[in-house]
Amino acid sequence: MIDRFRSVKPVFATAILALILVCNFTPDAFTAEDTRRIDRLDALSLRLAEERANISILTNVAIKQIEAQAGKVTGITWEKRDTGNVETTPLAGGFVQISLLPNSQMVAGQLEMTAHGEVVIDEKCGTSVPGVYACGDVTTVPYKRIVVAIGEGAKAALAAFEYLLVGTDVAT
Numbered sequence: 668m669i670d671r672f673r674s675v676k677p678v679f680a681t682a683i684l685a686l687i688l689v690c691n692f693t694p695d696a697f698t699a700e701d702t703r704r705i706d707r708l709d710a711l712s713l714r715l716a717e718e719r720a721n722i723s724i725l726t727n728v729a730i731k732q733i734e735a736q737a738g739k740v741t742g743i744t745w746e747k748r749d750t751g752n753v754e755t756t757p758l759a760g761g762f763v764q765i766s767l768l769p770n771s772q773m774v775a776g777q778l779e780m781t782a783h784g785e786v787v788i789d790e791k792c793g794t795s796v797p798g799v800y801a802c803g804d805v806t807t808v809p810y811k812r813i814v815v816a817i818g819e820g821a822k823a824a825l826a827a828f829e830y831l832l833v834g835t836d837v838a839t
């Protein structure tokens with residue numbers, strides 16, 4: 668799934684590749700809400716990418732097929748989602764940049780969530796329901812990284828422990 672352009676990698680790759688085609692599923696490569704929510708580094712990457720002459724960013728496109736001959740990638744066929752036009756761009760390789768889709772359905776309707784499905788948490792990983800804690804990528808915490816998720820996990824555990832001992836959140 669590619670639903671949002673969020674990568675420094677195309678910018679790095681401009682040094683060695685003649686043409687980079689970035690295909691983004693949604694109409695906007697990066698929305699203002701994404702910028703606030705996730706990572707301003709990604710917004711910077713997008714700006715740098717837009718300035719590079721050998722990066723072409725397509726938005727609102729669906730990848731239909733990776734073309735290949737004799738076991739080698741020769742192109743990518745994509746469809747413009749609003750018009751249905753299908754085109755093939757010759758390319759020598761392709762990378763799939765996965766994106767973020769919070770796996771939060773199990774608590775849908777029970778905990779406050781953003782429009783993107785992230786569980787809203789406070790600074791102690793507390794959710795909208797007292798005694799329920801959430802941590803990591805599934806939450807509103809900025810920077811979806813391993814070290815952040817680990818720290819958040821420790822924080823959530825401590826906060827839950829505190830809740831069990833004291834019975835309510837202790838003011839920070």
Ligand SMILES: Cc1cc2nc3c(=O)[nH]c(=O)nc-3n(C[C@H](O)[C@H](O)[C@H](O)COP(=O)(O)OP(=O)(O)OC[C@H]3O[C@@H](n4cnc5c(N)ncnc54)[C@H](O)[C@@H]3O)c2cc1C
Nearest residue numbers: 765770773802803804805810811812813814815816817820
């Ligand atoms: C391709 C890729 C590359 C990445 N590279 C880096 C990197 O280089 N450096 C970096 O810091 N970060 C990287 N990240 C981000 C990093 O992986 C995440 O930030 C981190 O794993 C988040 O940890 P988490 O515990 O919140 O979620 P996850 O690691 O996603 O763990 C969630 C777990 O919950 C389980 N689960 C989901 N639903 C249920 C359910 N209903 N019941 C029970 N279990 C459930 C899942 O199976 C999973 O095991 C990368 C992510 C991806 C996808």
